[in-house]
Amino acid sequence: MKKLLLFGLVGSIFMAGGTPAAAAEIDSSYKGVEVIEESEGITSSFVSENRLSRATDGAYDGGWWYRGKSGSLLVSEYKHYKKEGRASCRNGNSDYSDGGWNPVNHFSKANVSYSKSGNKVYYDYR
Numbered sequence: 001m002k003k004l005l006l007f008g009l010v011g012s013i014f015m016a017g018g019t020p021a022a023a024a025e026i027d028s029s030y031k032g033v034e035v036i037e038e039s040e041g042i043t044s045s046f047v048s049e050n051r052l053s054r055a056t057d058g059a060y061d062g063g064w065w066y067r068g069k070s071g072s073l074l075v076s077e078y079k080h081y082k083k084e085g086r087a088s089c090r091n092g093n094s095d096y097s098d099g100g101w102n103p104v105n106h107f108s109k110a111n112v113s114y115s116k117s118g119n120k121v122y123y124d125y126r
Helices: 010-016 021-028
Strands: 004-007 032-035 042-048 062-070 073-080 085-090 096-098 108-113 120-125
Antiparallel strands (some): 032 120, 042 062, 073 108
16 A cells, blocks of 8 residues: 655645544644555655655755654654754554654654554654
């Protein structure tokens, strides 16, 4: 299954899909959110301030995001190259982990136990 990438007005997308408003409020407070499926492992990619893409070379204005399923854990790790960054994750049981705001070029790390469905990973910067 392919990953579902949501950016921008994620809250309104989730609310339209029937997800409780509390979850939608959390989703909308982040710059990016991704749903992790059972068949996926760890993914890493460059995140620009405008889009998500694979890094190829050179310095970029944005950050690096590791996220996915690692063993029995759902993980999210994010660092921004010019701003504070934050990673977090929530499983389908509503267990939540927030790596907190970290300084420029330092990873924020979060993990929770992986559940059968509803696993989401997040990143943010300021």
